[in-house]
Amino acid sequence: MNDELKTALETATGEFWSRVNGLFSRWKQLEEEAKEKKGEERKKVIDEIDKLGKYLRVLLPLAHAVEAYRRGELSREEAALAVIYAVLYDGVVLRDEILLYVGGPEKEEEPIMTHDHFTVFWLWALRELGFKPSSVRKGRGTHLIVFRGAELNELVKVLVPMLPALHGLRDALAEFADAFEVVTREVIRAKFGIDWAYNIRNENFFKKLEEIITMAEDYIYRNVTVERGPLDTSGQLPKTAIRFKLGDEEVAYINMYWTGNKLLAQFTGSRESAERLASIIRALGGNAEIRRMGRGWSIQLTTDGIIAIRHGSWLNAVRGFVDELYSKGLIDKDRYEQLVKEIEAGPNVAKFAGVEFSVNYRTDKTTQIVVEYQPTSDVSKNIAVSTLKARGLEEGVHFTVKEYGGYEIRVTKEAYSKAVEALAQSRLKEKEDYAVYDKWRIIRVKKDHKDAVVNALKTAGLEEGRHFTVKWSGRYVIHITYDGLYEIQRMALKGDLEAERFIRDLEDVLKRRYGDDAVKKLIEALTPAREEGAVDLPLTVYDDKGNIVARVIDLRYEFVENGQPVNHCAGEDCRLRIIAEYEAGGDRRQLKMEWYWRRRQKQKGNTTTTYYFEMAIVTVKNEVEAAVLKALTGKAKKGQVWLYADQLDALRRFKPLKDAVDQWRGGGPK
Incomplete structure (x- = not known):
């Protein structure tokens, strides 16, 4: 804080309470005047009262929060959440810094309070709530209260228990954003013939919320300890308890079972505990859906969901459980080795049209690649279907939607006996068409019989919404067919970046988890589309004005190792040199691109992950070279151009390069 700002705030501190008293005195005075005035004069007085409201809208919530905190009605965690909400409304969130903007009614000639006050x-409020900012900065018409370093870490630490509330807010906004994007795309396409949609996720409020959630999740990731309990074989299924601790405090737990053919992690308890566990799982890179189960709330993770959590101590706990099962003879060698491979390989997810699809390779009955998504609600199912259609996929051809399960009817205590009697007297058969769970007063019914059951209850005089509620309790599965994969591959060949990433992710998942046979199966399915989309030479090159400036007449390649061309190579030191020959102005010229594997290491907590990505750096000398490079890769400018996987995908469209690119990628560093 500079001297000028310090002096201004010291002055404001001395004036503050007298300004508050002046504010309330003025309020009372105007209230009395409003009683006496009429017509336009009274309206002017009311307008003056409204102007005072802008001061109270800042002062009263903060004062109430402090008073509630002092009385023990507001926890410190809830106070931290209140501060964060203020930042979301009027602040900036950076990865290592949070700034709260504090302004004032400076446009008034004689404001009762300024931004200094x-x-x-x-x-004062932050001090009373137990939070210490790092600094205060002077801004243009505002001051900035800054949290960073140790002070930011303390704020985030206190915020961690409120992560479920932030997740809930984000999920609600995301669901609305997805639905709104679908609607705007359909409206714009119908009215203007343009494929465009407004994405609320690009709004600053949403971005700030995402960044704050990331801060809290990173804190959990860095500081959580995962502990595995002893193997328990006393029940029907072997199990172990896995506990999550922050410091010395246990914040959540989940039981992990071996069902005989797969891992199953399950928790059942209060909604608050389930939400806390779900937030921790999300922070560690997984995904968890909370479902109502009887009177409690449940989270279930199957093998894929368990493996998706990429935290070192979690994976150690899972691996320890699997190892102990194997050592006790509770799991056979083949399944053990497959599980270990899956744990090491990581998640099996590929994303397209905003939907995360799970990718599996099944060889039990027929050999097939299964790409599917299981929405958790009608809303998420409808959004997924709409976004897939918006991307040009046709339901029933490129993807299918199937429903499994049925409905859950919850009956009030006073109406339950009457409901059961009504069903017993109907033509419906218990255990075939419906099932009764007396303990929880729940009737589960198959989809095809839902209307008949509801009508039977209504005929008995029971009212929906008053005596009983009906809720879908099944699940949906959206499956991408081979025709759908074929269509997405065609999109990729036309330069669709999202489609290209999806196909690459499919290959990556299949290679990591299932090996070369699975990748070959995918290539077999996509080969017709790839060959259909392969581009022949010569290629006419146009400049930005549409003038023909060159013709690419030849494309060839070389594998390069230690600076020398070789017949074949593999690994980190293997490079792919692509030479494009083109004619321009009567001359024959060359443009070279040398692709290599760039290593990148990323540390999260105590875990360091090494990964590689494809890259080439090309120096473009003139406008003609820029036009040639753009025709080949879709990206160009004069000077140094950095090319990545998307540009290599574009080069792969050309028949002379397709096999070489596949071969080089296939021999990349593991």
């Missing part, structure tokens, strides 16, 4: 009040 509001800043002083905010600093």
Whole structure:
């Protein structure tokens, strides 16, 4: 804080309470005047009262929060959440810094309070709530209260228990954003013939919320300890308890079972505990859906969901459980080795049209690649279907939607006996068409018999919404067919970047988890589309004005190792040199691109992950070279151009390069 700002805030501190008293005195005075005035004069007085409201809208919530905190009605965690909501409304969130903007009604000629006074009040409130900012900065018409370093870490630490509330807010906004994007795309396409949609996720509020959630999740990832309990074989299924600790405090737990053919992690308890566990799982890179089960709330993770959590101590706990099962003879060698391979390989997810599809390779009855998504609600199912259609896929051809399960009817205590009697007297058969669970007063019914059951209850005089509720309790499966994969491959060949990433992710998942045979199966399925889309030479090259400036007449390649061309190579030191020959102005010229594997290491917590990505750096000398490079890769400018996987995918479209690119990628570093 500079001397000028310090002096201004010290002055504001001395004036603050007298300004508050002046504010309330003015309010009372105007209230009395409003009683006496009429017509336009009274309206002017009311307008003056409204102007005072802008001060109270800042002062009263903060004052109430402090008073509630003092009385023990507001926890410190809830106070931290209140501060974060203020930042979402009027602040900036960076990866290592949070800034709260404090302004004031400076446009008034003689404001009762300025941003100096509001800043002083905010600093007082933060101190009373137990939070210490790092600094205060002077801005243009505002002051900035800054949290960074140790002070930011303390704020985030206190915020961690409120992560479920932030996740809930984000999920609600995301669901609305997805639905709104679908609607705007359909409206714009119908009215203007343009494939465009408004994405609310690009709004600053959403971005700030995402960044704050990331901060809290990173804190959990860095500080959580995962502990596995002893193997318990006393029940029907072998199990172990896995506990999550922050410091010395256990914050959540989940039981892990071996069902005989797969891993199953399951928790059942209060909604609050389930939400806390789900937030921790999300923070560690997994995904968890909370479902109502009887009177409690449940989370279930199968093998894929368990493996998706990429945290070192979690994976150690899972691996320890699997190892102990094997050592006790509770799992056979083949399944053990497959599980170990899956744990090491990582998640099996590929994303397209905003939907995360699971990717599996099944060889039990027939050999097939299964790409599917299981929405958790009608809303998420409808959004997924709409976005897939918006991307040009046709339901029933490129993807299918199937429903499994049925409905859950919850009956009130006073109406339950009457409901059961009504069903017993109907033509419906218990255990075939419906099932009764007396303990929880729940009737589960198959989809085809839902209307008949509801009508039977209504005929008995029971009212839906008053005596019983009906809720879908099944699941949906959206499956991408081979025709769908074929169509997405065609999109990729036309330069669709999202489609290209999806196909690459499919290959990556299949190679990591199932090996070369699975990748070959995918290539077999996609080969017709790839060959259909392969581009022949010569290729006419146009400049930005549409003038023909060159013709690419030849494309060839070389594998390069230690600077020398070789017949074949593999690994990190293997490079792919692509030479494009083109004619321009009567001359024959060359443009070379040398692709290599760039290593990148990323540390999260105590885990360091090494990965590689494809890259080439090309120096473009003139406009003609830029046009040639753009025709080949879709990207170009004069000077140094950095090319990545998307540009290599574009080069792969050309028949002379397709096999070489596949071969080089296939021999990349593991």
